[in-house]
Amino acid sequence: MKKILIVDDEINIGLLLSRFLSKHNFQVNTATSGSSAMEILSKEDYNLVLCDFRLQDTDGRELLKKIKVRHPQTGVIIITGYSDIKLAVELIKLGAYDYITKPLYPDEILNTINKALETQKAFSKDYSADNSSPVIKKGGQIMPEEFIIGQSATSMELMRHIKLIAPTNYSVILTGESGTGKESIAKAIHLNSGRKDKPFIAMDCGSLTKELAGSEFFGHEKGAFTGALFAKPGHFEMANGGTLFLDEIGNLSYETQAALLRTVQERKVKRIGGLKEIELDVRIIVATNENLHVAIQNNRFREDLYHRFNEFSIHLPPLRNRGNDILIFADAFLKSTNAELSKNVAGFSEDVQKCFLSYNWPGNVRELKNVIRRAVLLTEGNIVQIKSLPLEIANYSNTFAAEKAYALKPLSEENSHNLKDATIQAEYATIIQVLREVNFNKTKAAQLLNIDRKTLYNKMKSINLSKK
Structure with missing residues (x-):
């Protein structure tokens, strides 16, 4: 209905x-x-x-x-x-x-x-595949259930790239910091391709040892090595006809990269200890949070393998650079957490929203989701307040309030080559940096600067740092 x-x-x-x-x-x-x-x-x-x-x-x-x-x-x-x-x-x-x-x-x-x-x-038709429930959310594109569509120019460009590349068989490199949602983008590409009814197999290369990599990628036959009690298909074989997503590809050993290159080039795989070659029809999407160009220069990543993968690339920006999309993501996580916890938290206070937009989110979308789940759990009313946020995020609010309470008057640029003026400028920069690091707690700042509070107050006054 x-x-x-x-x-x-x-x-x-x-x-x-x-x-x-x-x-x-x-x-x-x-x-x-x-x-x-x-x-x-x-x-x-x-x-x-x-x-x-x-x-x-x-x-x-x-x-x-x-x-x-x-x-x-x-x-x-x-x-x-x-x-x-x-x-x-x-x-x-x-x-x-x-x-x-x-x-x-x-x-x-x-x-x-x-x-x-x-x-x-x-835009809203349900679609089921691979035991998940992605939905069409925008422009007729099928999206994973966890995929959140922002409204920023960056999000619109991302949607355009997915729509453009999905119907092809191009290999894709996804780059971006950890936690920016690379696997979700890989799933979206798969679900909008002709392979959507075939397997999507995700593999974390960061957790692979050199000894296990061959078996995980290519599979093995029974008795191929000590402990091989049963035959096992590799991830390439399991993804045949569909899409293989290789996360943190930069962590693979150089030897594993060489074996991987041969499989990617020939589109054939042979299980360890086996004789039969298996024909492959697999689309490959890889992801990394490091600069592969630097890895190539340092001989940690094969340039020929890089070019095999890099038929198309998409960069996912960090959450801190996505503007008001942060609030859209926060609302989506709020709704899912309400369902998970059977709560009815309606939204976020204005202070919390400002804090979300100002915080640098080193853990990106993954961190935001965890923060929302924690905050909703701790919220007793119907609005999430600052007190429900983790301390490191809540302290951002205190820092910004403190900075607003001060008038930071620029020092004169006259006689900029004067040694005394240069010393004052350096002292000014040091005091401001330390104050910000300790959220404008002057006692802690004085301790870090190795001076007493009275001396700090006098210096703040002398460099035109005064309360509004």
């Missing part, structure tokens, strides 16, 4: 629409404000939002923008009391499916809703 959320501050209109749509086999909920609508959407997915343009706390334009950022798969139809072609064009450009003017006619509403849902089929 399709789910529709009606947003209208006139209770009678919301009630009439709800009764009408319920009779036509829709599951309907209502909200009387933009804020309550966003809270409802944070807890449950809806196929469609039917929204009045004029609301007491916002308007349809602003609510549409929020819905498309937080819930891009949800369709939106705007209802208004007057016809304005320019406004209609603007709303559709912002992502609305359509625009209906009052008075409302039941047949027109039902027809518009059905058309919106028909169009949405290309």
Whole structure:
């Protein structure tokens, strides 16, 4: 049953629409404000939002923008009391499916809703493969269930690359820091290829020893070596017809790389201890968090193998460089964690959101997910507060508050070659660096600088570092 959320501050209109749509086999909920609508959407997915343009706390334009950022798969139809072609064009450009003017006619509403849902089929149809439940979320592309689509230019470019490369048989190198979601991108490429009904086999090369690598890649026959009690297919064989994803490819030994090169070139594999060559039809996607060009220069990675893999490359930027996508990811993890813990946390405080956008996220998306799961577990109300965040992240909030409380006045650049001025500049830079490192705790800063608090206060005053 399709789910529709009606947003209208006139209770009678919301009630009439709800009764009408319920009779036509829709599951309907209502909200009387933009804020309550966003809270409802944070807890449950809806196929469609039917929204009045004029609301007491916002308007349809602003609510549409929020819905498309937080819930891009949800369709939106705007209802208004007057016809304005320019406004209609603007709303559709912002992502609305359509625009209906009052008075409302039941047949027109039902027809518009059905058309919106028909169009949405290309974006929301369920798809099952390999015991997972990926869904089509954008532009007709099938995505892994854990895949989150951002709204930044970087995310749009990433989606474009997936759409471009997926239908081909090109080998792909995925680069980026650990935790940026390389395996999820590999799955997305596989699911949008002609191999989507065949196996997707993931292999962590970082955990392979030189002794085990041959058996894991190529398989072995019974008795091929001590401990080989049974015949075992390798990952190439298991992925035949589908996609083999090799994570942390830069960690393979040079000898293993040589054996891998032969298999990739000839598209044949022979089990250890076996005589039969097995023909391979495997697409290879590899991932690394290190610079393979440097590894090649240092003779740690074979250049010929690199060029075999590098028919196409995609770089995944770190989370700290993805702007407001961080909040989209946070909302998605909040929703999944609510389901996991049977909780109803509605969102994040403004301080938490600012903290998320400012923190450098060394563990990237993986770290963000773990932080959200911990924070939701600790949250007693319906909003995640700073106190529920890990200390190293919460301290960022304290640091930024402290920095705002100070006016950092630049020193004069006159007589820049004067030794005394140069000494003052160096002292200024050192004090500021230490203060930031200890979150503006002046006692700790004085200890690190090996001076007492009074001396630190005097020096701060002398270099124009004063409270606002």
